Amino acid sequence: MSLAPAALIxxxxxxxPLGCNCTIxxxxxxxxxxxxxxxxxHQLILDRLEVLGLQVVSIIHTHAHLDHFLASGEMKKATGASLHLHQDDQFLWDNLEMQCKRFGVPYTPVPAPDQWLQDDEALACGCGVALHTPGHTPGSMSFWFPHDKLLIAGDTLFRRGIGRTDLWGGDYQKIERSIRQRLYSLDDDAVVVTGHGPETRIGDEKRENPFIRG
Structure with missing residues (x-):
């Protein structure tokens, strides 16, 4: 008799500065x-890891807009964990200073990613898979944890909304395809952690999202 895997922490x-949802x-x-x-x-994230009794092995990114990786360098310095990004977003990562100036955010350099994420790549800890979901940016990724029916969607899908496509490399046709073909094919009762704001569920977005219906 096999036992069901324990629920993830x-x-x-x-x-x-822009209220990005960070997930451990x-x-x-x-x-x-x-x-x-x-x-x-970064200190808040480190404090939460300590309270939870966890050791970081990978720092992964849904995309490379400044508000999703400003603390990545400090996190790597403090933990030794590797940085992971889809290569199609390298141009955004390399232009962090320009992004900070555009949004009036203080600039702190961040080292280059250690590894490029691939579509359908198994994530560290053996608990999830990376999905390439371009549109908000060329290298946008979502992270799917099937046993827990948990999706980390970044800025691709929001509660009753979708990611904007008017910034660098955005493409509405691609984000629509990513949502319809990749995200809406997941379990209807899967919890969606969005890049900003409240969580939602796949089934609710398929029925009620005014931008892209299932």
């Missing part, structure tokens, strides 16, 4: 963890 909270996902058995989108307030 998961905590989501807003960080940084941890394996309850190994105590290894992912940090997703550390957009600021």
């Amino acid at each position: 998961r905590e989501t909270f807003p960080v940084g 996902v941890g394996d309850p058995l190994t105590k290894k963890a992912l940090v997703i989108d550390p957009g600021g307030d």
